[in-house]
């Protein structure tokens with residue numbers, strides 16, 4: 001057990017940090033808790049930022065997260081952690097303040113990967129979307145009814161932004177270097193369904209295409225993009241949606257193992273040093289944590305899922321409060337996305353799948369559930385407006401049940417195994 | 428589906444006096460949510476199902492609506508709705 005004289009510091013005051021701090025308290029931690037967050041805002045929810053906030057239904061500053069357990073914490077908001085000295089157990093903040101810790105939770109999440117050309121990235125009208133201020137700025141530009149919006153990157157954020165533009169009746173082009181939107185996560189087979197969904201709501205989808213450069217009108221406002229096929233398209237608002245980079249730079253002098261893909265953890269959630277040894281005073285959770293997932297043969301993964309930030313934050317709180325003896329974190333990955341009125345939900349990890357079956361419904365009808373398999377086991381399930389079936393398949397995945405699953409009650413005959421078709425080079 | 432999008436009451440900023448109680452804080456675990464729509468019947472102004480499964484909720488309802496929002500939270504069969512409980516220290 002920890003004692004009341006201890007000081008726990010949570011670095012990163014967002015979803016994983018808040019749920020982690022609450023979990024420390026729930027697990028009986030009675031010492032001081034300090035949350036350090038580089039954003040000036042109290043912890044807030046991000047998923048609405050790419051959906052209802054852009055559509056103008058929810059103000060960007062309305063998504064402050066509810067506290068779910070009394071925290072009795074001290075807060076340092078608007079100031080980033082700058083460096084970590086593990087030998088003396090000191091955290092230094094950007095304003096020079098030093099804080100001594102007994103327990104530390106690393107929950108610094110990720111940021112949007114910027115457009116690689118820094119001068120072009122600064123053009124007015126060029127956006128990324130990660131935080132509340134980004135959403136405010138993008139919503140303002142969209143509300144001004146730009147002539148044409150260009151979304152660069154067909155991942156979840158890019159797809160949701162494109163769909164939000166259509167809900168606002170704005171012309172939008174989605175440019176994606178892969179074969180279809182979401183091909184990296186869902187494979188080309190379901191990616192094609194997503195592409196058709198977007199085409200159906202009026203998004204111009206340009207697959208197998210890269211944006212090479214952005215141009216401004218001479219006053220610094222973006223007007224046009226050049227594509228790798230030599231053509232160019234007009235765009236007065238550009239949304240760069242090229243994925244995320246983990247916020248790990250502040251760990252530079254810490255001796256911990258990290259890179260822009262995350263900070264390495266052991267199966268319990270303790271961070272590892274560069275020699276691979278766990279530091280039992282420090283855990284990591286949420287987007288920033290890269291950990292071996294027991295359901296996937298111990299492969300190290302860093303997830304960018306809301307439910308994972310909650311579950312791993314809660315796990316890390318219990319771990320640091322010494323309420324549980326270092327049990328491995330084994331939560332089944334799960335996420336949702338809504339775009340163009342369709343809700344996509346997933347459990348498990350599709351990566352490495354060698355087969356796919358449509359286990360319920362029919363993609364042509366817009367409602368179906370697909371199960372992904374690898375080496376004869378179910379590893380993931382993805383539903384399109386078919387979420388009620390998902391828990392049953394989540395159980396099969398958690399149990400490592402055989403793939404393909406039996407045909408659904410309403411279907412006749414055996415299921416056809418299709419290739420999921422993931423693009424060859426990971427991007 | 429994209430047209431006639433219902434606007435939940437309370438998502439529109441109102442001209443409450445600055446001394447009015449701060450809004451409630453609501454979040455929904457949309458992984459858990461099974462689109463049963465019980466919350467939409469319990470608090471129709473604050474929870475709306477768009478399309479078949481997309482739940483749209485007001486994350487900051489007025490404090491005056493606490494009872495009806497609590498009713499929605501309790502009605503949810505999978506306990507996906509979180510409402511800040513009174514007495515938690517606010518930030």
Ligand SMILES: Cc1cc2nc3c(=O)[nH]c(=O)nc-3n(C[C@H](O)[C@H](O)[C@H](O)COP(=O)(O)OP(=O)(O)OC[C@H]3O[C@@H](n4cnc5c(N)ncnc54)[C@H](O)[C@@H]3O)c2cc1C
Pocket residue numbers: 011012013014015016017036037038039046047048049050079080081082107108109110111129130131157247250285286287288303304305306307309334335336337338
């Ligand atoms: C627009 C958007 C839409 C999304 N939609 C969905 C969705 O529909 N479904 C889903 O499952 N997931 C979604 N996600 C993902 C989900 O929001 C994230 O997985 C979740 O926010 C991760 O929480 P976190 O606390 O780990 O990290 P973050 O939320 O990134 O928080 C990290 C915090 O740490 C702060 N920080 C960084 N460096 C420092 C430092 N050195 N010192 C102090 N503080 C620091 C950051 O400013 C930030 O506030 C979405 C994400 C975004 C951005």
Ligand code: SF4
Pocket residue numbers: 455459460461462463464465466467474482502503504505506507508
């Ligand atoms: S009652 Fe619960 S499950 Fe049903 S729509 Fe509301 S939040 Fe979702």
